[in-house]
Amino acid sequence: MATAQSTRTTSITVEVDDMTYTDVVEPRMLLVQYLRERLGKTGTLVGCDTTNCGACTVHLDGQSVKSCTMFAVQADGHAVTTIEGLAQGGELHPMQKAFHEKHALQCGFCTPGMIMQSIDLIKEHPDPDEHTVRDGLEGNLCRCTGYQNIVAAVQEAARTTRESAVSTTEEGAA
């Protein structure tokens, strides 16, 4: 019965976008529901119920996860980054800039998940070819763009990230 289930609750402590939250949640609450409904982190979206579309992708301890496929209780003691925590000090993340610059979004609904997954992708593949990008985004669906400009944006962000790493290293050396 639902009544028995809903009376069982658990306390969790999660760091989300550099802020620490402690909340009492039902064990069945999904991470994405916790983010959206408890914390108001509505930048993270829900597009399906079968872990196919990737709209809900966030980072857990720096790695991309689909937040509809995790329970909130599994995030206890971990750090979550959402699309809302990417920009630092008023400066957009290079991936956000690249999506804007390359017109990699139209309706924007897949965009938060697509950006979070793309950041993970270029961390693993700093200089990805088209095939690598397309394979790496296989779990994130977009219905508007046909993916061509998303691929271009990911490669652009990879390029700017590599260049800024080089210039940081050079500055460090100087």
Place this chain on the structure above:
Amino acid sequence: MTVTEIGSPRRRKEDQRLITGRTRYTDNIVLPGMLHLAMVRSPFAHATITAIDTHDATSSPGVVAVLTGRDVADEQGSLPCAWPITPDQKAPPHPAIAVDHVAFAGEVVACVIARSAAEARDAIELIDIDYDELPVVLDLEEALTDATLAHPDLGTNKSATWVFDSAEAGTGDDVAQVLAASELVLERTYLQQRLIPAFMEPRSTVVDPTGEQITMWSATQVPHLLRLMLALTLSIPEGKVRVVAPDVGGGFGGKLQVTPEEVITMLAARRTGKPCKYTETRSESLMAAHHGRGQVQRLKLGATREGIVTGLSVDLLADMGAYLGLVTPGVPILGAFMYNSIYKFAAYRFSCTNLFTNKAWTDAYRGAGRPEATFAIERLMDDLAHELDMDPVELRRKNWIKHEEFPFSTIACLEYDSGNYEAATDRALELFGYDDLCAERDRRRAAGDRVQLGIGVSTFTEMCGLAPSRVLGALSYAAGGWEHAQVRVLPTGAVEVVTGVSGHGQGHETAWSQIVADRLGVPFDSIEVLHGDTQTSQKGLDTYGSRSLVVGGMAVVAAADKVIEKARTVAAHLLEASTDDIEFAEGRFSVRGTDQGLALGEIAFATFSAHNLPDGFEPSLDSDATFDPENFSFPHGTHLAAMEVDTETGEVTLRKYVCVDDIGNVINPMIVDGQVHGGLVQGIAQALFEEAVHDESGTLVSGSFVDYLVPSAADLPSFTTDRTVTPSTTNALGVKGVGEAGTIASTPAIVNGVLDAIRHLGVQDIAMPCSPHRVWKALQDGASKGLGAEEPVPDRVAPEQDAGPMNSSGNLPTGDFQ
């Protein structure tokens, strides 16, 4: 006027909020005391409801109320259909909540209203419903016989039959006579499988009944039509309803609807007096949001041995599904004008019978009638070229309208204003490397390679920019096709543009700013575009049918021009000159031949303060305009696909795709390219991946993204897109619609390519989607029957789920989290 913004690839204004998660999709909206809805849906495709027991659900924790069809029978009305295509069109009543009869699996039977979404979903499990199952009709040929009825009370499955005949219309000859006299007649039956629009944002509705106006936020393409229809359906005074389409996550025609869920949420909010929210799950969306396509196309094409087409006869069966939605009956009729496409035919007849089945209802999906028409004629042209052993491009050249023949009155009663099919085709052939690829295909064919290459050709034109109101009236559509805009100049000189179209990914905020920036000479960033709220955008007919720019953009131009004329009067007064001597350029009004002048912003402030205006001048520069187009716009293009087919496995690979579209003048080439890319993929998906599959009991088998194969990035290559520019002559911007273009032309290009690769192996047809299994089976059948084998009859009702290159559609977990 100096043009600086139009034609520039301006980065979009919309992006900032979308890339940072600062979005307002409907499901993001939370209001104090808000209640949540969950729907009980029929598991049967056809049944009578004999009993509903809501007792346990009503007493479940958090539940506020349970609504059944009987509870709301007196107030829910019947969902609207705005397009009765014939005076005697038949349609069943369409209640938001079924009362005693369900006609498709997924139809809403009851609704739980609870304090949380989880409690509402828990409680729907506790509702006990008794059904008596009825026989289902799913197949169109069977529906035509009336042996089993989707709605027994209606007495027939036939909703309406609509006919166009060139001999009767006086635009051409009698097609029966022409076909009888033709040297060659091709007879074909093509199938348009059902598709699901599958916008990424599931539909969601929030209704706030507090305050004087009831406010509905909804994931809709059509806030204005929705407001009107809610008022009419529920007998609420129109002025008491406000509809807002906030950020909307895609539509593709799928959100051009007045939905049961919107009506139910409205009823729930009025009953409880509290804000109510309903957000569908993806499974519900695929099952119960309207589907698209779903046609049997029986075709006869007559031709001479020299390859001149003499006449075309089209006999359609169109699947309405269980009910008529907002424009359901008109969708196949939109195709009626497009079967002749870019060609000159002597005779043409179109007949369409709209049929009810026990499936979710169909309605607009990207292209709406025009992709089906284009598919049919472009498949026929390739079949004819093959029959005559002629190059498919050469055959098309022999039949198309030459550029010097525009404007051209077509056999389907349209006047094409402009076009240049030769230029677009030549450019496409060049970019594609047509001759080289054809040579490679021939080599591989001669060598009997395992992987064969095929070249797919498709040209297209479409009528878009819906639409001249008088034409819509002649087609019995209930509304007009005009569009409204308002341009307001604020005291600071900043400009607000109010538009009646309702964007949901198209980039209107950016493109309209570019248009107004050029027109008024104000900076792009000083312009704010307001839309999608019936309180601020008080008039409009919304976004669909590639109409936003060609109709809505023209309304913006007209409103801006009125602002200029008002400001000119003020400028003349302040500069003590005659209005005839006032020149306007780059945002500045000046006295001809002098250095005296005033900027638009200065005039705006002078008008705001209103201390010194001409006698009798109304102190405002703000202007409204309502634009009704004189004609449709007719974009066109040539699309070429190189398809590789593995003859042992049936695997199909798209190796190269080139398209050259002519959409007239371009406001923002970056946005246009994006529209084309996305359109191409939806058309390619129809050819290769997507199908709404039902089992024999009428249950949707492809009811999640595991089975409904929306392609992922890994399923596709990059495309080569280019444009030729032949401006439209019927609007001042010279623009044509682009939203549907890619979807219309790509499906036949892909299928023609697949067939070209394996036609020599005895394959004449493959039903879409051309999955590896179907291609492999067609190859087996072709081999067993030898060359010239009969067309394989596709299993329409329940083809097995295909596996293959689509296994990439999202099954991969993201990241390595354990």
